[in-house]
Amino acid sequence: DSGVTQTPKHLITATGQRVTLRCSPRSGDLSVYWYQQSLDQGLQFLIQYYNGEERAKGNILERFSAQQFPDLHSELNLSSLELGDSALYFCASSVALEGGTEAFFGQGTRLTVV
Amino acid sequence: DAKTTQPTSMDCAEGRAANLPCNHSTISGNEYVYWYRQIHSQGPQYIIHGLKNNETNEMASLIITEDRKSSTLILPHATLRDTAVYYCIVRSSNTGKLIFGQGTTLQVKP
Numbered sequence: 001d002s003g004v005t006q007t008p009k010h011l012i013t014a015t016g017q018r019v020t021l022r023c024s025p026r027s028g029d030l031s032v033y034w035y036q037q038s039l040d041q042g043l044q045f046l047i048q049y050y051n052g053e054e055r056a057k058g059n060i061l062e063r064f065s066a067q068q069f070p071d072l073h074s075e076l077n078l079s080s081l082e083l084g085d086s087a088l089y090f091c092a093s094s095v096a097l098e099g100g101t102e103a104f105f106g107q108g109t110r111l112t113v114v
Numbered sequence: 115d116a117k118t119t120q121p122t123s124m125d126c127a128e129g130r131a132a133n134l135p136c137n138h139s140t141i142s143g144n145e146y147v148y149w150y151r152q153i154h155s156q157g158p159q160y161i162i163h164g165l166k167n168n169e170t171n172e173m174a175s176l177i178i179t180e181d182r183k184s185s186t187l188i189l190p191h192a193t194l195r196d197t198a199v200y201y202c203i204v205r206s207s208n209t210g211k212l213i214f215g216q217g218t219t220l221q222v223k224p
Contacts, residue, residue: 002157031210043158043201043214056209090157097210099146100165105157 003027004093004106012112018079021109025072025093031055032074033094033103034066038087049074050097081113115213116140116204123219126196132189134218136202139183144207147178149187151198152217158201161187192222 003026013019025032034046045058049068060066063081068074078085088110094103119137126132138147148163162169162176164185169176175188189196201217 002159004157033211035214037155042216043152045211045213048209048211056206056211058211058213088155092158092212094210097208099144099148099163099205099207099210101210102160102163103148103210103212104160105150107157108155110155 002104002106004091004104006089006091006106006109008109009107010110010112012114013081015081015083015113017081018077019081019111021076021078021089021091021111023074023076023091023093023106025074025091026104029093029095030072031094031097031103032068032072033092034074034076035090035092036087037090037108038084043090046076055097078111083113086111086113115206115211116142116145118202118204118215120200120202120215120218122216123221125221125223126189126192128194128222128224129191132192132196132220132222134187134189134200134202134220135184136186137184138202138204141182141204142207146205147176147185148203148205148212149174149176150201150203150212150214152201153195153198158214161200163205192220194222194224196220197222
């Protein structure tokens, strides 16, 4: 158990809908990262937050947004869903920004868009 | 972000050491090398990281060359449960983000 909790584990929804994925980082970790992994694809970095502020952005679609709340949990919002958004979404957390500290991943949310 | 190059796949006999190479020739002086693995569709699992010195923990050893342009992850006694995709990553010194490449698929065979 990495200590990073993601909910829900599975989500099935229809095209055009909006969903929210939740991530609770490890206790004491200030930084949260979101990744997308489509079927048989690599892990694509989406966005990173540190202590409530956005710090880095990857290939995140405009239909997607995220935020980190004062209690440090984070939510990834996906809207106007398309079939191609079906993927595993992972969250990771680390205590600091700099290298030299471990970053641990949750077990992911499997999103299926039908 | 510094890029890494890894072989696409490797085989290893059960009980033998698995040596997974990684090239990161554009690494900056304050950037760390991290290794993760992903078993099937589980969340990536942290293995080890290092800056310039060799590192060892209960899972693996990390050997970094003196010029820091390459490294090797060593699993000393591979088991069937070590079959996974192994990712070598250079962690951004500004944001700490981890950019995953395609990784090496390690197949441990009986």
